[in-house]
Amino acid sequence: MTAPDQPPAGLNTRCIHAGEALDPSTGAYGVPLYANTTYGFHSYEQVEAWEAGAPHFHYARDGSPTVRCFELKMADLEGAEAAVGTATGMAAISGTLLHLVPAGKHLVASEHIYPITRRLLCEDLARWGATVSFVDGTDPAAVGEAIRPETAAIYVEACSNPALRVPDLDALGEVARDRDVPLVVDATFLSPALLRPLEHGAGIVLHSATKYLSGHGNVVAGIVCGQRDTIAGIAASLSRLGATMSPFAAWLLLAGIKTLPLRIERHVTNALALARLLEAHPAVAHVSYPGLDCHPDHAVATRLLGDRGSGGMVSFGLAGGKPALRAFLNTLYIPTIAVSLGDVGSLIWPFSGSDLIRFSVGTEDLPDLTADLTRALDAAGLAREAG
Ligand SMILES: Cc1ncc(COP(=O)(O)O)c(C=O)c1O
Structure with a gap:
């Protein structure tokens, strides 16, 4: 097989093939379910190389080949540098905000959001020492006015649950760029088949993968996509929170997403x-x-x-x-x-x-x-x- 000069651009092709390859050890077609807890090293030298930054799986809470393939696929579909799988959609939101909005910082959030996310922002965000202002996310001027010096992120849903409000991501992306505050978009209701928020100025896009990405009602999971450094920070928070994606969830998602x-x-x-x-x-x-x-x-x-x-x-x-x-x-x-x-x-x-x-x-x-x-x-x- 010879790789083409340009990677395939079609969404169906990428949903099926991106992030996947024949299993290197068996030739299995389709990503195998690596349910293993831990990954061995052949020598002390290999441990040293890993500690110095060489890629190697080591413990399933921090990644596995099956989860990695799903993350690579999602990064491709969203046009992101990197992605991290999470245990649930709520883990994607809480892990992202815990990393981006630490104690003393402030979040501007749309009032048109999933009610449980609102409770997370009202109850848990306050408990970890951050503050939140709710504004009409469909009013970019109101979002801009709510930004303070300590504002660390803007949070909206691309199509809100349950009112189905659609904020102007182009205008919000401009506000985010002008004020140098990352725009975080929950795009669960649309999926990358309809909208890729990073193309409209968002810094992070996240999903409850439980929904359209799976499509078959057999998994609870989430995904966060964005720049490599930011995703690495969120992944580290998620690992400490114990909210990373299970290989089985990733395996089910890899099947479901092919038909997205x-x-x-x-x-x-x-x-x-x-x-x-x-x-x-x-x-x-x-x-x-x-x-x-x-x-x-x-x-x-x-x-x-x-x-x-x-x-x-x-x-x-x-x-x-x-x-x-x-x-x-x-x-x-x-x-x-x-x-x-x-x-x-x-x-x-x-x-x-x-x-x-x-x-x-x-x-x-x-x-x-x-x-x-x-x-x-x-x-x-x-x-x-x-x-
Ligand atoms: C827009 C949105 N974001 C996040 C979530 C949370 O996802 P999960 O149930 O996978 O934790 C939901 C759940 O319905 C949702 O509708």
């Missing part, structure tokens, strides 16, 4: 069609999908995402309160009532204390999803009229 662009294409097609269906149905009070003209960030999303589409997540609310919600959820047949998202199967979750329903649109056949959703919305409409 194919899956995302279908998620996007289905989500846009179902968002339009929801928008037109009288049982629906409101719909949020960045691909709809009525979405407040539609223009930004269109500019950032181009014709790749606005992802597979749709949020909406029903008219008719609890009776309508009960009828809707109990009539739905295909989507599973469950948290999590990004799975090939549709998942739907009602947020308690609000009328918000988050729909992770799966890759099932669109006519099946359309028929199922219509049936359930009709039932919600009848329940509303009866109530």
